[in-house]
Amino acid sequence: MVSYMIDIYGKAVPRMTEKKYIIAMDQGTTSSRAVLFDKNGNIVSMVQKEFRQIFPKPGWVEHDPMEIWSTQMGVTMEAMQRIDARAEEIAAIGITNQRETTVVWDAATGRPVCNAIVWQCRRTSDMIEKMKADGLSEYVRETTGLLPDAYFSASKLCWILDNVKGAREKAEEGRLRFGTVDSWLLWNLTDGAVHATDMTNASRTMLFDIRNLCWDKKLLSYFRIPESMLPQVRPSSCVFGYTGKFGGDIPVCGVAGDQQAALFGQCGFDPGDVKSTYGTGGFMLMNTGTDAVRSEKGLITTIAASSDGSVRYALEGSVFVAGAAIQWLRDGLRMLRSSKQSEEYCRAVDDSDGVYVVPAFSGLGAPYWEQYARGTIVGLTRGVTKEHFVRATVESLAYQTNDVIKAMKDDSDLSIGSLKVDGGASANDFLMQFQSDISNVNIQRPSCVETTALGAAYLAGLAVGYWKDTDEIKRNWRCEREFTPQIDEKQRKKLLGGWRRAVKCAAFWANGECDDE
Numbered sequence: 333m334v335s336y337m338i339d340i341y342g343k344a345v346p347r348m349t350e351k352k353y354i355i356a357m358d359q360g361t362t363s364s365r366a367v368l369f370d371k372n373g374n375i376v377s378m379v380q381k382e383f384r385q386i387f388p389k390p391g392w393v394e395h396d397p398m399e400i401w402s403t404q405m406g407v408t409m410e411a412m413q414r415i416d417a418r419a420e421e422i423a424a425i426g427i428t429n430q431r432e433t434t435v436v437w438d439a440a441t442g443r444p445v446c447n448a449i450v451w452q453c454r455r456t457s458d459m460i461e462k463m464k465a466d467g468l469s470e471y472v473r474e475t476t477g478l479l480p481d482a483y484f485s486a487s488k489l490c491w492i493l494d495n496v497k498g499a500r501e502k503a504e505e506g507r508l509r510f511g512t513v514d515s516w517l518l519w520n521l522t523d524g525a526v527h528a529t530d531m532t533n534a535s536r537t538m539l540f541d542i543r544n545l546c547w548d549k550k551l552l553s554y555f556r557i558p559e560s561m562l563p564q565v566r567p568s569s570c571v572f573g574y575t576g577k578f579g580g581d582i583p584v585c586g587v588a589g590d591q592q593a594a595l596f597g598q599c600g601f602d603p604g605d606v607k608s609t610y611g612t613g614g615f616m617l618m619n620t621g622t623d624a625v626r627s628e629k630g631l632i633t634t635i636a637a638s639s640d641g642s643v644r645y646a647l648e649g650s651v652f653v654a655g656a657a658i659q660w661l662r663d664g665l666r667m668l669r670s671s672k673q674s675e676e677y678c679r680a681v682d683d684s685d686g687v688y689v690v691p692a693f694s695g696l697g698a699p700y701w702e703q704y705a706r707g708t709i710v711g712l713t714r715g716v717t718k719e720h721f722v723r724a725t726v727e728s729l730a731y732q733t734n735d736v737i738k739a740m741k742d743d744s745d746l747s748i749g750s751l752k753v754d755g756g757a758s759a760n761d762f763l764m765q766f767q768s769d770i771s772n773v774n775i776q777r778p779s780c781v782e783t784t785a786l787g788a789a790y791l792a793g794l795a796v797g798y799w800k801d802t803d804e805i806k807r808n809w810r811c812e813r814e815f816t817p818q819i820d821e822k823q824r825k826k827l828l829g830g831w832r833r834a835v836k837c838a839a840f841w842a843n844g845e846c847d848d849e
């Protein structure tokens with residue numbers, strides 16, 4: 333007999349307690365991934381496929397939306413096939429996605445009007461400069477929690493309307509739809525029946541009022557975006573619709589941007605909970621509960637995923653180059669055979685011999701926002717070896733993260749008891765210990781580091797009663813290893829003092845002047 337639960341809209345939803353699996357669709361910047369989880373949060377099947385990165389001009393980055401859709405469908409089917417999972421065994425689908433990336437499509441045909449403009453794309457920088465000159469910075473911060481930047485969706489959407497032939501007229505006639513990647517997948521999964529997004533993704537568009545929870549009319553009018561294009565905004569954990577694409581109806585009932593999904597997957601449900609991701613870039617999010625904390629230290633305010641219908645906020649700090657610095661050692665400088673090997677080199681020496689590497693290859697993000705800063709190496713002496721150099725580069729990931737931790741502490745007045753980590757470079761034990769040492773925090777690394785996919789699965793599973801509540805989920809979180817601070821305050825101060833001076837050098841390169849110039 334089917335039992336029902338009441339969802340946050342007061343509607344009856346069939347309870348999926350008895351089903352075997354949850355599917356997480358993890359649509360990232362470089363690959364589409366599908367992960368099947370069981371009730372204990374274990375991965376039972378996972379398939380990943382990379383797709384094309386399109387660079388039409390320097391600084392421009394695009395994806396083909398049809399390729400996003402087809403790879404996501406392909407990996408999901410294959411992940412199901414590998415363990416012979418049938419639609420009847422799937423309780424729900426959760427979606428997590430690269431954030432801010434902008435797709436516009438025709439409502440009648442479902443065809444995209446052009447390629448997706450990816451979050452990394454800088455083509456609209458001038459539009460943002462104009463926006464700042466028009467005096468809108470403060471309004472953007474107050475309303476959307478963001479700093480005006482080409483990174484967010486608003487200017488990308490405006491660019492499409494301005495530059496794709498006939499797009500603005502069609503949009504004004506109500507014939508086009510806009511969405512971040514989650515909306516695009518939802519639309520396709522439901523054959524155009526659902527045009528929606530969740531609040532975490534909406535909060536990255538620079539068009540969403542994060543306190544009043546609605547699209548902001550003033551910003552829409554500034555970018556001349558017709559409201560009819562916009563998706564309906566819903567909580568992250570609710571039934572968005574049903575998909576029949578996998579051989580039977582499956583509810584799609586969890587949606588969150590990748591970083592917010594990771595915070596949820598790390599069980600960051602309570603104020604003060606923090607997670608730090610060490611991937612290509614670094615992203616730290618702190619749950620600030622029902623307070624939308626305004627940062628005075630260069631962080632942004634964003635909506636966090638929640639499962640109980642209440643709106644939760646987070647402070648976010650992004651580091652542009654984290655694991656990418658290790659890739660640079662491997663591929664650019666050819667100092668390493670693998671990223672993993674960096675740890676061996678770090679351990680071969682007692683310290684970095686006074687060397688600091690500031691990997692500001694594309695400027696510095698939070699909390700500095702020095703877009704013209706460039707990579708800097710200081711402290712070289714004749715005795716410096718490759719090992720010292722590698723160690724200094726690995727240490728830079730921890731120093732940059734520490735800068736964000738400090739900004740978060742100052743902004744939120746919340747103490748950071750422990751830091752939960754994930755992402756590729758979190759596998760480096762040396763790095764984790766060094767982070768714990770210089771930040772004076774306990775670090776917990778979970779046994780499941782696929783926290784982004786797990787977060788999407790949890791949001792979906794909670795919406796249909798596959799998991800009862802967040803307490804049940806917390807019992808799934810297992811610490812694989814904990815790192816505790818091992819150095820004293822004097823040593824910490826010395827190390828951090830050197831880093832601060834090194835960062836000043838990187839910024840001076842951008843802005844400083846010499847007398848004889």
Ligand code: ADP
Pocket residue numbers: 362610611612613654655656657658659671672673674675754755756757758759760
């Ligand atoms: P993303 O999801 O951003 O593509 P991942 O979370 O998969 O990234 O992490 C990959 C990054 O982590 C790469 O930049 C790689 O150089 C770095 N990385 C992976 N393993 C290690 C390691 N053991 N030590 C240091 N860096 C590592």
